[in-house]
Amino acid sequence: MDFLPVPEINRNLSHPDEGSLQKEKSINSPLIGTGGKKREMNIMNHATDFSKLHASDLLPARDGEKWTEQFLLAVVDVLLNYIKKTFDGKSKVLDFHYPHQLLEGLEGFNLELSDQPESLEQILVDCRDTLKYGVKTGHPCFFNQLSSGLDIVGLAGEWLTATANTNMFTFEIAPVFIIMEEIILKKMYKIVGWGESEADGIFCPGGSISNLYSLLVARYKYFPEVKTKGMMALPNIVLFVSEHSHYSLEKASAVLGIGTDNVIAVKCDERGKMIPSDLEAKILEARKEGHFPLYVCATAGTTVYGAFDPLAEVADICEKYGLWMHVDAAWGGGLLMSKKHSFKLCGIERANSITWNPHKMMGVPLQCSTILIQEKGLLYACNQLSAGYLFQPDKQYDVAYDTGDKTIQCGRHVDIFKLWLIWKAKGTCGFELQINKCLDLAQYLYRNLKTRENFQLVLDAEPEHTNVCFWYIPQSLQKIQNKTELSRKLHQVAPKIKSQLMEEGTTMVSYQPYGDKVNFFRMVLSNPATKKSDIDFLIEEIERLGKDL
CATH class of the missing domain: 3.90.1150.170 (Aspartate Aminotransferase, domain 1)
Known part of the structure; x- marks a missing residue:
């Protein structure tokens, strides 16, 4: 693709020469920091020769405490350098390279894996270059995705989460995080307009999985036999989504065996909002054709237009015909935190389930997504299999805090701490x-x-x-x-x-x-x-x- 020559950018972007990919081979070499100032990567005022050190020299190695401390401080130095550049408006959002260039390797940075261990010096260079050739999603000029920004407190939360390196399936191995999750979920129920003791929820790996949970639980609510007998025991169920809904609802239908042909698109107006009269007409048409209308997904903040479906009117129709109402508020749920803008989600309190992603408008580092269910107990009933090696009923604490049986996962990442900390x-x-x-x-x-x-x-x-x-x-x-x-x-x-x-x-x-x-x-x-x-x-x-x- 040919382009005409372009004039100098008037932002005085101090970017590195694209043709020069020479890397510093030592972590002690001068680095260019914010404002073009050179600084030495000195740890505790003395240089460490990482070229002679390997991962085997770090803890739990004998006498590994010193090298572990200095290595981690060097990593922090790399991170701080990157963070400063991220918030520097004169820096680049990305240093773009094509896939074949990354696959072939850049000078000093090769993605291929070796059979023999490489030095910690090379590991530190790889850390720096991984960030260098990525995208600064926290840069103030990154507008590409719904999730952007870099919250420093949230970043600290991620560091601590990784250090704890635990799993969210039982209280016994994640006691503090399990209680934090309960506190945050109750806060979210209250903001939505639900009773704190009547609702349920869980943190999920992204909004698509949250939407899948909503359909999974809705199907179980109407047809609990599906858990043991499968889809063959069910009538031909159909669900309704707006033309502007997220594609994850079709994916969820495929995954759950409902089938994408049974996802019915409801017309939207010129703003991208679901038209309630078309929803009602399609429900009646589906009934006439012998289908079982099960579920409606309304959207609070569509991906492209940012539209909010008329939730109260959709709720009226769902109540009239006995359908489960889900609200995909992955993008728009954050507006519930604003007195000025929360009216756009009027009627959300009438939903049976809600997807809400704090990693979008609330600025929590990826990933951080919830599924909220208005009826307590459904998540457990739908997903519980009582694995004896994890969920023993005779533990010394209240086993209701063993949340693992509420989920379709076994292992579940700790996504709660960064949100709680922010x-x-x-x-x-x-x-x-x-x-x-x-x-x-x-x-x-x-x-x-x-x-x-x-x-x-x-x-x-x-x-x-x-x-x-x-x-x-x-x-x-x-x-x-x-x-x-x-x-x-x-x-x-x-x-x-x-x-x-x-x-x-x-x-x-x-x-x-x-x-x-x-x-x-x-x-x-x-x-x-x-x-x-x-x-x-x-x-x-x-x-x-x-x-x-």
């Missing part, structure tokens, strides 16, 4: 300020784009969430009268600009087609570090790279 550090009011700021920035971008000649909004209405979707239309395209030709060429604009943005590493923003709409940019804001100047920079970059297309 909540302690920020307080509920801190989350509210953070979320309000992101929504305010979305309004700023929306109003800015409305005044610009070369930009066109996909939705000419103020954003409900932080999603702002738009086209950039170069001058050369504005003269085209033929709509087919215009669409064909406009479809190519966003990918070309995105490619240049990534190769230069200045910023990252997503694009996609949707329905009959050609490729457009989808801007999302969830990073507390982002400022208005970062949004201005994104617009300037798109204009700079796109004006001559």
Whole structure:
């Protein structure tokens, strides 16, 4: 793909030369830190020759305490260097290389595994280079995904979690974390509007798995025999999702043996909201055809448009026809923390289950997702198999705290501590300020784009969430009268600009087609570090790279 030469970036980005991949071979060599200052990676004011040390010299090796301390301090030095660059607006968001380049290996950085142990010096260089060639998702100009930012307290929580290295299936091996999870879940039930003692929940490995749990539990609630007899004992069940719902619902249907053909899409309005009348019509049609309507998934914050389905109206229909109502609030659930914006989820308290991802709008490091179930006991009944080697009933404590039998997993990662620690550090009011700021920035971008000649909004209405979707239309395209030709060429604009943005590493923003709409940019804001100047920079970059297309 050929591009015209581009002028110098006006942000004075002090980026390393793309052609130079020479690495420091020693961890004691000078490193370039924030602001271009050189500093020595000295540990405790004296150099350590890591080239002669190996993992076998670290704890639990005899006399390994000294080398363990110095090695970990060197790792912290690498991390601090990276963190400082992440928050430095003049640094790159990424140092892009193609897959074949990474597979072939870069100078000093080879991903192939060796049979013999390598020195700790090489391990430290690999740590640094792994971060160098990755993406700084905490950078204030990273707008590519729904989860972004780098919360320092949350980072500390992850470090401590890894150090504890335990499992969440029983109280006996994770006593503090199990209690933390109960406290946080009760807090979330209360925020949703449920009784703390009546609901249930669990932390899951991502929103897709949370959505799968909702369908799994709903099916068990209506047909408990499925647990022993399987799908052959059930009628032909169908579920209903909006046209703009997350694809994980189709995946869950495939995984659970329901089948993707039994996922019925409900029409949405121009804003991407589910149309209740179409939902009701499709439920009646499914009944007429001999299907069993089981489940409706409404979305609070769709992935592309950031739309909120009319939850109260959907709840009315679910109650009328006896369907399970799930709300996928993976993206929009964080707005419940804001007095200003929580009204957008009015009716969520009537849901039977809810997906809520704190690793999105609440800024908790990946991954941190919950499934909340309004009826206590269903998770246990649905998933419990009482493995005797883990869940002995005669333990000396209340075995209700052995949460492992509520899940489809055995081993479960500790995702709770970082959220608990951030909540302690920020307080509920801190989350509210953070979320309000992101929504305010979305309004700023929306109003800015409305005044610009070369930009066109996909939705000419103020954003409900932080999603702002738009086209950039170069001058050369504005003269085209033929709509087919215009669409064909406009479809190519966003990918070309995105490619240049990534190769230069200045910023990252997503694009996609949707329905009959050609490729457009989808801007999302969830990073507390982002400022208005970062949004201005994104617009300037798109204009700079796109004006001559």
